[in-house]
Amino acid sequence: MRTKTVRVLLVEDDDGDALLVEALLEEVSAPFVLARARTLAESERLLNDADCVLLDLGLPDSTGLNALHRLLSKPNAPAILVLTGRDDDREGITAVAAGAEDYLVKGQVDGELLLRGVRYAVERRRSEDAQRQLREAKLLAAERARLERGLLPPALLQNSDVDLEVRYQPGGQRMLLGGDFYDAVGMPDGTVYAIIGDVCGHGPDEAALGVCLRIAWRALVLSGAPPEKVLQTLDQVLVAERHGEGIFTTACMVTVAPDRRSARYFLAGHPEPLLMVGDRIVDLPQSKIGVPLGVLPDYAWTGVDVPLPSGWSLACYTDGLIEGRVPDDIDRLGVERLCEILEQHLRIGPNWMDSVIAEVTELNGGALDDDVAILLLKDGK
Structure with missing residues (x-):
C-alpha cells in the first residue's frame, strides 16, 4: 500500500x-x-x-x-x-x-x-x-428535528370525521429544512381549520420564523379568533418576528363547516387549493389571491365560500410542487400541468401524493429546488 x-x-x-x-x-x-x-x-x-x-x-x-x-x-x-x-x-x-x-x-x-x-x-x-x-452533524440533525416538529406538528383532529394526510419533502441537494409549515385543528363546534404556509427563503432562520407563525396560528384558532382576523394577526406577528425587512410569507387557510358541506378559504399570495371528487378536479369559484403576509400593513384578507360535494377532498400545497422544471420547456411546471398529472394519478387510485411528488421530481430532472408540502383534507363521513 x-x-x-x-x-x-x-x-x-x-x-x-x-x-x-x-x-x-x-x-x-x-x-x-x-x-x-x-x-x-x-x-x-x-x-x-x-x-x-x-x-x-x-x-x-x-x-x-x-x-x-x-x-x-x-x-x-x-x-x-x-x-x-x-x-x-x-x-x-x-x-x-x-x-x-x-x-x-x-x-x-x-x-x-x-x-x-x-x-x-x-x-x-x-x-x-x-x-x-x-x-456538528448531530447537533444540526437535532436542531433540524426540533424545527421540523414545530413546522409540521401532529394535527389536533381527534374524534373528527375529517381525515387528514400530509407530505413534506425538503428541497435542494443538501436536503436542508426550509420555511414550509402546515397545521390543522378541530374545534368543539365541529369546524375544522387548516393552514399551509411558505416563508420566503431557505434555511434555519426561515424555518424558525415558520415555527413561530405556525404556533401563533394554532393559538389564535384555539382562542376562538374569527377566521377573518387570523391572517391579519399573523401578519403582525410576522412583521415583529422576521429577521429581514423584505421577508414575507404566503399562506392558504381553510375552514370546513361542521356539516362538511361547505368550506371557506383565504389566500395570502398562495396557490389556491385543489378540490377533488373521485378522479376529477372541480373548478373553484373565482377568488382574489390577496397579498402575502408581511407586504402591506393593515391589509384585510377575505374568504371564498366553496360548496363541498359528497366524497370531497381538498388539497393545499406549497409552490415547490409547481415550480419544478419541465423537459424541453423554458417555463415552470405550473398549476395547469400539475392538475393534468394529478388527474392521471387519481384515476389509478386515491393514494396519489407520493406518486405525484415523484413524477414532478422526475420531470425536474432531480431534486426540486424548493420544499414541497401538501396538506390533504378528506370527507371522512
Whole structure:
C-alpha cells in the first residue's frame, strides 16, 4: 500500500535548524514535501498547502505562543508540531495545552522520531476534524428535528370525521429544512381549520420564523379568533418576528363547516387549493389571491365560500410542487400541468401524493429546488 505524501511546512528562521530538519527527513526517506517559511507572515500565506506545520516559536515577527494562536485561528488549520529549544519541555507542554498536536525538542530528535511525530500529528488532526464534524452533524440533525416538529406538528383532529394526510419533502441537494409549515385543528363546534404556509427563503432562520407563525396560528384558532382576523394577526406577528425587512410569507387557510358541506378559504399570495371528487378536479369559484403576509400593513384578507360535494377532498400545497422544471420547456411546471398529472394519478387510485411528488421530481430532472408540502383534507363521513 502506497504511503500518502504529507505536505510539511517548516516555519523556522534559523538556516542551520532548517537544514537539520531537511536532513533528518531525507535520512528516513520520508514521503514528505517540505516547504519553508522564515516568518509568521510568510507561513500564513503558505498554510493552505500544508498538512502539518513544524513551528518554531521564536520568529522574527512573533514571540511566545502568538504564532501558534495565529495559525490555529485560521479556517481549517492543519496539524501543528511545535519545535522548542533544548531542555524546554515547559514551553512544549504549554503549546500542547494551547492547541498544538505535540512538541519536539531541537537536538533530541532523529529522523524516525520526527517521522512518527509528523504522522501522529496529521492523523490526530484528521481524527479530531472527523469527530468535530460528527458532533456538528448531530447537533444540526437535532436542531433540524426540533424545527421540523414545530413546522409540521401532529394535527389536533381527534374524534373528527375529517381525515387528514400530509407530505413534506425538503428541497435542494443538501436536503436542508426550509420555511414550509402546515397545521390543522378541530374545534368543539365541529369546524375544522387548516393552514399551509411558505416563508420566503431557505434555511434555519426561515424555518424558525415558520415555527413561530405556525404556533401563533394554532393559538389564535384555539382562542376562538374569527377566521377573518387570523391572517391579519399573523401578519403582525410576522412583521415583529422576521429577521429581514423584505421577508414575507404566503399562506392558504381553510375552514370546513361542521356539516362538511361547505368550506371557506383565504389566500395570502398562495396557490389556491385543489378540490377533488373521485378522479376529477372541480373548478373553484373565482377568488382574489390577496397579498402575502408581511407586504402591506393593515391589509384585510377575505374568504371564498366553496360548496363541498359528497366524497370531497381538498388539497393545499406549497409552490415547490409547481415550480419544478419541465423537459424541453423554458417555463415552470405550473398549476395547469400539475392538475393534468394529478388527474392521471387519481384515476389509478386515491393514494396519489407520493406518486405525484415523484413524477414532478422526475420531470425536474432531480431534486426540486424548493420544499414541497401538501396538506390533504378528506370527507371522512
